[in-house]
Amino acid sequence: MSERRPLWTVVGLLALASLVLWLSSQMTWTWSQHTDDLRGLVTTKATGDQAETALVPLAVLVLALVAAVVATGGWLRRITGVVVLLSGFGVLWLAANGIGDVLGQHPAGYPAGTVLAAHGLAALAGLAVLAGGTLLVAAGHRMPRLGAKYQSPQAKKPVTDPDRELWQALDSGQDPTARQ
Template sequence: MPDQGRETAPDRKTAPGRKALLLVVVLLLAGAVALWFAARLTWTTAIEIRPGSGARIPVRHTGGDEVPALVPLALLALAGIAGTIAVGGWARRVVGGLLALAGFGTPLLALLAGEASTGGSLFPWARTVAGLGGVLVLAAGALVVRYSTGMPRLGSSYQSGPARERPKDADSELWQALSQGEDPTTRSG
């Protein structure tokens, strides 16, 4: 039998801010995986002739060779997850803007590396994967900028002033006072 004196918490699955935050985390994680995977794939192959022996050896050039920024961009996407969860307000919008900027630049890097390569080129699957990773990071950054105010953040229960909700029952008030460093036994009332 449900306790009728307590208010029930809103369903976490229906809150739009939580959904947007979950979508951002999934997009950034998928973008990081795509960028890392693109850095490991073969982008071009070339035939190298060894001096003296005349042996012809095929040489693979990976995405990390062609665009060394792919792995750091993947790490930036992972750091963006932590930044999006940990901060709020204007700082979260800055994180979103940086992610969007990095996501916008990644497909451009992949295209420029494709035009600059001189070796025999495979079908551009690797460049496509890098571009897709960049688009995912761009989309996540845009969502962070757009929905930053409605997203929950880490440590929001420790906010002060009107942003903090007061607990409704006595036990919650005691624990909240302890969390804030107060001695609840010295209260008058």
Template sequence: MSDPDPDQSIAPPEVRPGRKYPAGAIILLAVAATAMWGASRLTWVTVSSTDGLTEPRTDELNGGVWFGALTPLALVLLAAIAAVLATRGWLRRMVGVLIGLVAAVTAVPAFALLTGSGATDTRAATLAELPGRATVTEVVTAPFPAWLTLAAAVAAFIAAVLLARMPADTARLSGKYDNPVFRRAAATEQVTKQRADTADAPANKLSERVLWDALDAGTDPTEDIAEPGAAAGDAGADERGRNAR
């Protein structure tokens, strides 16, 4: 009897036949996070002001200032990629729902800026940290960062829809056998099964990795395991002894 492949005795393949990674959703999340981070570095609003005592002042407010949550939300989307890879089933659908909420929150300030309802003199003066005596003379908005943010929100929303409708049997990045705890438990189970099989059939040899995992779990792979040939020899010796008597 040929020995089983050690790699196959350790763990099954990470991706089972017929399962696929949610590549489309992952790409959309990466694009959305990158777009949001880029928008946070661009100038959204330019504020011109004067206080009557000094030269007129101009302040450029980037996305990180005008929409303070933009960078943290981009990081949330990056973390969501890891969560998508590590989950499946209803947990992955829940991640999709959370991503949808992030997309909605991201779209609100960009839409408000494009419609003209978000760039007020009071808000611009507050974010520019103008002195109390200063007067805002002009507020100029830049549409491109807002459109870029909206595009990121749309990409994140599409990714959320894809994840929410993802079949339960899609693959995840690492299976339970990659976890040392589960791997040791599986090794102990294989050792126990081998002990039960040695009485009726020749035992399959365990791989070196399984033996080490079993030792790590506190199970001695050599305990109570007898080679079939040795057991047969002992039985024959006992029989010959009885015949001699």
């Protein structure tokens, strides 16, 4: 398995979770009807970003964490993993908040499927964020870091591929043909 695969898995999970969380925030999260003396029966709908105002900021945070994951390394990436885990728990909490109201008795016309789908998408995004955070905490220190190719010569591992040695010699400004 490639060293980069877990990194790109985490990046993909977080980017997808951010998109799904934003989509969920645009769907109907709450719906109610009440009788008003002047207007009669009044239906009130609220999208996710109206009902749970933290949804969009969490989607932006998860997207920003993609950059943090790619730019950090070692123990700092593990700390980023903890932040990702906490964000995932926050998303799951928001998804579960108010789901009991959805499962109760409702008048005709209640969009139960849409409301359940909105909460379900948020829960799915939360699970993806949790999975990414778990990967980061468990294996984040072994994942490659942005710019790792440009580490100091002492930090580089010995190269065993002769073709690659030639290219690295060129990169460092040496003449690979002058070697003995």
